[in-house]
Amino acid sequence: MDMEDAEKFLCFVDVKGDDECWDWTGYIRPNGYGTFSTHGTPVYAHRFSWEMHNGPIPEGLFVCHHCDNRKCVNPQHLFLGSQMDNIHDAITKGRTSVGESHGRRKLTVAQVLSIRKDPRFHKEIAKEYGVSTGTIGSIKSIRTWKCLVDPEYTPHRNIGEDHRSAKLTEEQVLTILSDPRSQKVIAAEYGINPSSVFAIKHRRKWKHLTTPHPCEQD
Numbered sequence: 001m002d003m004e005d006a007e008k009f010l011c012f013v014d015v016k017g018d019d020e021c022w023d024w025t026g027y028i029r030p031n032g033y034g035t036f037s038t039h040g041t042p043v044y045a046h047r048f049s050w051e052m053h054n055g056p057i058p059e060g061l062f063v064c065h066h067c068d069n070r071k072c073v074n075p076q077h078l079f080l081g082s083q084m085d086n087i088h089d090a091i092t093k094g095r096t097s098v099g100e101s102h103g104r105r106k107l108t109v110a111q112v113l114s115i116r117k118d119p120r121f122h123k124e125i126a127k128e129y130g131v132s133t134g135t136i137g138s139i140k141s142i143r144t145w146k147c148l149v150d151p152e153y154t155p156h157r158n159i160g161e162d163h164r165s166a167k168l169t170e171e172q173v174l175t176i177l178s179d180p181r182s183q184k185v186i187a188a189e190y191g192i193n194p195s196s197v198f199a200i201k202h203r204r205k206w207k208h209l210t211t212p213h214p215c216e217q218d
């Protein structure tokens with residue numbers, strides 16, 4: 001990236017205060033992200049902005065918005081996201097700045113991840129992190145920090161039974177886990193998709209049930 005590009009880029013940015021969104025005033029793609037053309041190659045504006053301030057985006061990572069505003073190119077609202085190990089790796093190596101720069105209190109990527117796994121009441125968690133219960137709710141249901149999704153994480157309400165899409169009881173799930181028959185047969189019996197059986201067996205769903213999966217036993 002050269003100076004000329006950087007200057008040209010800034011002409012399309014509605015620069016505001018550090019905490020505010022800097023909307024892209026150039027071309028916006030139908031997916032809501034701003035696009036910028038550098039030497040005839042279109043690039044996403046938020047990615048360009050991140051690189052302008054932090055250097056090249058490490059391979060395998062992508063640039064996410066804290067503010068969930070796709071048009072925003074405020075570098076303070078951008079962070080790197082990817083599969084969990086990449087994120088943890090990035091944090092350990094200090095490659096990424098992870099603070100949430102708006103709101104009353106900064107949350108780090110690590111904190112967001114522990115909040116998602118925290119089984120306590122939202123009120124208790126909120127108190128510990130000094131944020132509102134609404135913030136906790138949004139984090140847990142992936143309304144915020146959307147890019148930061150642990151592939152292993154499935155948002156669940158309490159034990160999962162009261163979730164609208166959950167048709168199985170906890171007891172049934174435990175039975176499915178130890179059921180040696182094929183996924184298709186099990187799925188037919190419970191009236192669910194074979195893919196749901198797969199997800200249960202591979203602990204992508206109902207992870208809170210602690211019966212060891214047959215594959216995990218010695």
Ligand SMILES: [Zn+2]
Pocket residue numbers: 020021022067068069072073074077
């Ligand atoms: Zn923003």
